[in-house]
Amino acid sequence: MPNVPLVDVRAQYASLREEIGRRIAEVVESGNFILGPNVEAFEHEAADYLGVPETVGVANGTDALVLVLDALEIGPGDEVICPSFTFFATAESIVRRGATPVFADVDAQMLNLDAEDVAARITPRTKAIVPVHLFGRPAALAELAELGLPLVEDAAQAFGAAGIATTGVASTFSFFPTKNLFCLGDGGLVACTEPELAERIRMLRFHGSEAKTTFEFVGYNSRLDELQAAVLRLFLTKLDEWNAARREAAARYGELGLGELCELPADEPGHVYHLFVCRSPERDRLRAALTEAGIGNAQYYLPPLHLQPALRFLGYGEGDLPETERAAAENFAVPLWAGIGADVQEQVVETIRRAARVGVA
């Protein structure tokens, strides 16, 4: 175990442990664990927070995507454009529906879908675009919306980011414990701008049924549970504070001079820094130095999705998505969480500074 983790999940809820215990005890006392008052209340509170008419709690962020694509009746013969530089679940959900993911390249600065490249990949079979708000940075939604196709925002990494969830027909969230808004296990949410779509997803998450005795269509068993919803209601009240702390920590890396040693993630007001992902052609050496110093670090999406074994059947090859492949070869994440200490960040920067100096010598 590194001395400094990449993400200290426990530090984020340390001050809330008593209140978490109280809320869990309340649910245990109620004996009501599935689709009860906490899920319903959380769905309303999350909808208010996001500025959408309705949200639907589901089992995880992957199911959230599958349910939305199902509700949009996307299936065999359809194409859905998404990035390759993202977590596997983005494309997996499209394949799970029997549809074909079409990978577009990312913008080199933002690491989100490049709208121009997306436009070039639209065909008569394209049924939707899935932009990902990668690492907490909002994708170029206005530009993508101009392309005239339904947008399904994969917002798994971006709860609280500015300007998201109100453009797409639906947005999906994951509450995996490292996410900006997280629960104590698996959980997910779909936010809908169209109430009819939310209605269909609500039925799909319970076997295609509304009344629970008649089954209108074949669905899933994919529900957010009461224990997680009770905790999420508490955490949602802390989210803005946590995201502000993440932004402060991100700014501090700049002040400490990390930008002289590698490329920092481009900042913008809406970015909530799910992860702090830098770039350097010397990535492997810098990572080795961090690991040696006991400092948590990671690289993301190598190989990117278009080169993953499970998706080989799609027929992509090396060189097909140059910016994606360059980002996958150069990126590395350094520790960041809400409440990370300045001393820890100094240690990270000093370790990289020493490694960078050795590289020059």
Ligand SMILES: Cc1ncc(COP(=O)(O)O)c(C=O)c1O
């Ligand atoms: C971009 C993205 N999409 C989808 C998911 C899937 O979420 P979950 O792990 O809750 O199924 C994740 C997270 O793990 C993710 O990062």
